[in-house]
Amino acid sequence: MIKENIGVVQENIKRACEKAGRDVKDVTLIAVSKTKPVSDIRQAMEAGLTVFGENKVQEIREKTEEIKENVDFHMIGHLQANKVKYLPGKVVMIHSVDNVKLAQEIEKQFAKADMNIDVLIEVNMAGEDTKFGLAPSEVPSFVKEISTLPHLNIRGLMTIAPYTDDPESNRIYFAGLRRLKDDINKMNIPGVNMDTLSMGMTGDYEVAIEEGATFVRVGTGIFGERNYSIV
Numbered sequence: 601m602i603k604e605n606i607g608v609v610q611e612n613i614k615r616a617c618e619k620a621g622r623d624v625k626d627v628t629l630i631a632v633s634k635t636k637p638v639s640d641i642r643q644a645m646e647a648g649l650t651v652f653g654e655n656k657v658q659e660i661r662e663k664t665e666e667i668k669e670n671v672d673f674h675m676i677g678h679l680q681a682n683k684v685k686y687l688p689g690k691v692v693m694i695h696s697v698d699n700v701k702l703a704q705e706i707e708k709q710f711a712k713a714d715m716n717i718d719v720l721i722e723v724n725m726a727g728e729d730t731k732f733g734l735a736p737s738e739v740p741s742f743v744k745e746i747s748t749l750p751h752l753n754i755r756g757l758m759t760i761a762p763y764t765d766d767p768e769s770n771r772i773y774f775a776g777l778r779r780l781k782d783d784i785n786k787m788n789i790p791g792v793n794m795d796t797l798s799m800g801m802t803g804d805y806e807v808a809i810e811e812g813a814t815f816v817r818v819g820t821g822i823f824g825e826r827n828y829s830i831v
């Protein structure tokens with residue numbers, strides 16, 4: 601089932617790239633394995649996937665304890681500063697940086713580990729109360745402020761679009777995130793040249809690819825529905 605699902609998602613990604621005139625190599629599929637067992641991750645690995653997304657530090661710690669193969673974990677969920685200390689060596693990217701205190705703690709913990717870490721700034725494009733992330737207007741000054749932290753590589757922007765049955769309705773948010781990235785690059789902030797857009801989930805990843813996504817984060821479309829009651 602997981603293998604077949606991955607085939608379908610990869611085919612959809614390919615088609616969206618063709619439609620947008622993009623190279624499929626420029627889009628990375630992140631398999632969002634939160635709440636799912638290691639055995640599911642292994643099935644996805646057998647199908648050729650090497651990049652996984654998780655949203656809880658504890659789950660990342662447990663899963664990286666079991667999985668010693670050469671796969672990448674990305675922290676895609678809301679991150680509390682007091683948990684950052686567990687992440688050096690466990691994740692290759694943090695998608696959810698949205699406040700200075702968190703950025704400073706990431707700097708502190710990765711400096712201590714003598715590692716650099718790729719980060720994305722989380723942007724709340726639709727202004728939803730229920731979502732984390734900065735308002736688009738806050739992002740340029742925020743990027744400028746944290747750009748001086750030497751152990752953070754600011755690679756780009758991430759957004760979680762509204763949940764919807766109509767993926768087209770999220771196109772404006774994906775296009776807006778891409779424009780925000782381009783605008784910030786034009787500011788020529790020393791050390792900042794963003795090349796990454798993490799946007800698009802099971803319901804809307806094709807539209808996100810058409811608008812420039814370089815990472816799509818797909819959970820349900822690969823692993824099936826999540827059952828939060830069993831975790």
Ligand SMILES: *Cc1c(COP(=O)(O)O)cnc(C)c1O
Pocket residue numbers: 632634655676677760801802803817818819820821
């Ligand atoms: C859970 C989650 C996803 C995956 O959502 P699906 O709709 O299951 O594809 C993507 N991004 C983030 C940040 C998530 O927390």
